[in-house]
Amino acid sequence: MNKEPIWTKAFTSLFITNFAVFIVFYGLVTTLPLYAIGLLGRTDEEAGLLMTIFLLSAIIVRPFTGKILDVTGKRKMLWIGLVFYLVCTILYYFVQPFGALLVLRFVQGIGFSIITTAAISIAADDVPIARRGAGIGYFNMSQNLAIVLGPMIALYIIQSYSFDMLFFVMSIIMLVGVLTSAMAPTGNVPEKSAVKSKLKLGDLFEKGAMPVALLGSVIAFSYASVLSYLSIYAEEKGLLVFASSFFLVYAVVMLLTRPLTGKAFDEKGPGYVIIPGLLFFILGLVLLAFMNSAWMFLLAGGVVGFGYGALVPSLQTLTVQSTTHERSGYATATFFTFFDIGIATGSYALGLVAVYYGYQNVYLLAGGLLFIVLVGYVFFERKGKKESTVIME
Numbered sequence: 001m002n003k004e005p006i007w008t009k010a011f012t013s014l015f016i017t018n019f020a021v022f023i024v025f026y027g028l029v030t031t032l033p034l035y036a037i038g039l040l041g042r043t044d045e046e047a048g049l050l051m052t053i054f055l056l057s058a059i060i061v062r063p064f065t066g067k068i069l070d071v072t073g074k075r076k077m078l079w080i081g082l083v084f085y086l087v088c089t090i091l092y093y094f095v096q097p098f099g100a101l102l103v104l105r106f107v108q109g110i111g112f113s114i115i116t117t118a119a120i121s122i123a124a125d126d127v128p129i130a131r132r133g134a135g136i137g138y139f140n141m142s143q144n145l146a147i148v149l150g151p152m153i154a155l156y157i158i159q160s161y162s163f164d165m166l167f168f169v170m171s172i173i174m175l176v177g178v179l180t181s182a183m184a185p186t187g188n189v190p191e192k193s194a195v196k197s198k199l200k201l202g203d204l205f206e207k208g209a210m211p212v213a214l215l216g217s218v219i220a221f222s223y224a225s226v227l228s229y230l231s232i233y234a235e236e237k238g239l240l241v242f243a244s245s246f247f248l249v250y251a252v253v254m255l256l257t258r259p260l261t262g263k264a265f266d267e268k269g270p271g272y273v274i275i276p277g278l279l280f281f282i283l284g285l286v287l288l289a290f291m292n293s294a295w296m297f298l299l300a301g302g303v304v305g306f307g308y309g310a311l312v313p314s315l316q317t318l319t320v321q322s323t324t325h326e327r328s329g330y331a332t333a334t335f336f337t338f339f340d341i342g343i344a345t346g347s348y349a350l351g352l353v354a355v356y357y358g359y360q361n362v363y364l365l366a367g368g369l370l371f372i373v374l375v376g377y378v379f380f381e382r383k384g385k386k387e388s389t390v391i392m393e
Contacts, residue, residue: 004128006138011126013183017082018119019142020177024089024170025112026150030231030243035163037232040098044232048351051228053102055344057109062337063205065117074125075184078118082178084111089174092167117333122184141255148251152244155231159241208322209331216315216335217342218373219308222285222366224346226304233288233359234297242294249301254309261310265317271381273314278374281307285367289360 033047069077088108095104123139157166234243265273284304291297319335350362 006127008126010183011123011139013180014119014123014126015139015142017078017177017181017184018115018123018139019146020173020180021082021085021112021115021119022143022146023150023153024085024174026146026247027154027166027170028092029227030151030247031154031158031163031166033228033232034158034235036098036101039163040096040101042098044229044354045348045351046098047232048228048347048354049102050105051224051347052344054105054109054112055340055347057106058113059337059340059344061110061113062117062333062340065114065333068114069118069121074118074122077114078122078181078184081111081114081118082174082181084108085115086171086174086178089167090171093164093171116336144251144255147254148248151231151247155240155244205337206323206331206334209319209334212315212318212322213335213338215373215377216312216319217338218369219281219311219315220339220342221346221349222281222370223308224343225285225350225362225366226288226308227343228347229350229354229359229362230288232354233362236359237291237297239291239294239297242297246297246301249298250305253302253305257306258309258313261314265314270314270318271377273310274377275374275381277307277310277314278370278377279307280304281311282367282370282374283307285363285370289363289367 029051032050033044036042036047036050037044065077085108088104088111091104092101095101120139127139153169154166157169230246231240231243234240234246261273261277280303284300284302284307287296287300287303291300316332316335319331323331346366350366353362353365
């Protein structure tokens, strides 16, 4: 029996668009702190604001995007978000005052929030229902590949050429993403009579997803140490030339182990994935804190890649399982809202730790916070198993 195809022209175009968006995202996240400190003469704390302000706008907008997509249309909002994102990417070439740069980051965060919510929603509508799990898995590979190529391209350009060249190349990549979006599918369009424009609290947050979303927020807080400060820390250690290789090892390990962790989650339960994921993530952060050589730096990349790659998909699955099928979109939005909050607060708070106590303590603090999460998770999981046993007896 022939399977319905996933890689249609429309799906491929949407994949390329999402890939371009995340290449620009990860490329700028990795290099803008270096730009702020090296060229604009700002502090490490101020450099952290570049990530925080970006995510702040995403946090403000994201809870409303599900409702906006229903009312306005998914593809139309995708195009609006892409235009915002492209214009902002071009403006990096012209904007130098730090205050104006923060405003630019805030506006680009709005576009990013709209794009990421619309793109995954359209992809879910486009793939065959019987192959939706595989289709969404393939679509998420666009982000996984960008985790590698974004930092690699950006770091190579600033080391070999200049930041002006970086902003030019990022703009070209984003232009390609915008052009390919012309072939993107429309996604399911609800009848206007079925769409209620009145906004309720339930349209912003899904109550059943809150526990998992809060756990994800803490993990994101610690992950901000890698996302926002790795390049600065590597430069301080004289290992900046290996930073792109760090992300390569990180992504390869994450991609190779995801099928195994997904199978373990389905067959043995979330604890068999989340507990090892936390342990590896903690170990990777400790390795970063004490790294003094290239091999240790790259080893940390692989360990962090396994830990983070096991945790986030597991938490996303738990999020969807926490509610009904009809409310899964709202549950996902709730999870990502709190995840963005974790990264935003982590980027700023850990920047303060870096200023006053150094980057080694940034990674030790991030690892210590995850250790507390690990202890709490093990406690509540065992408590839940005991309660289940008592009920069965």
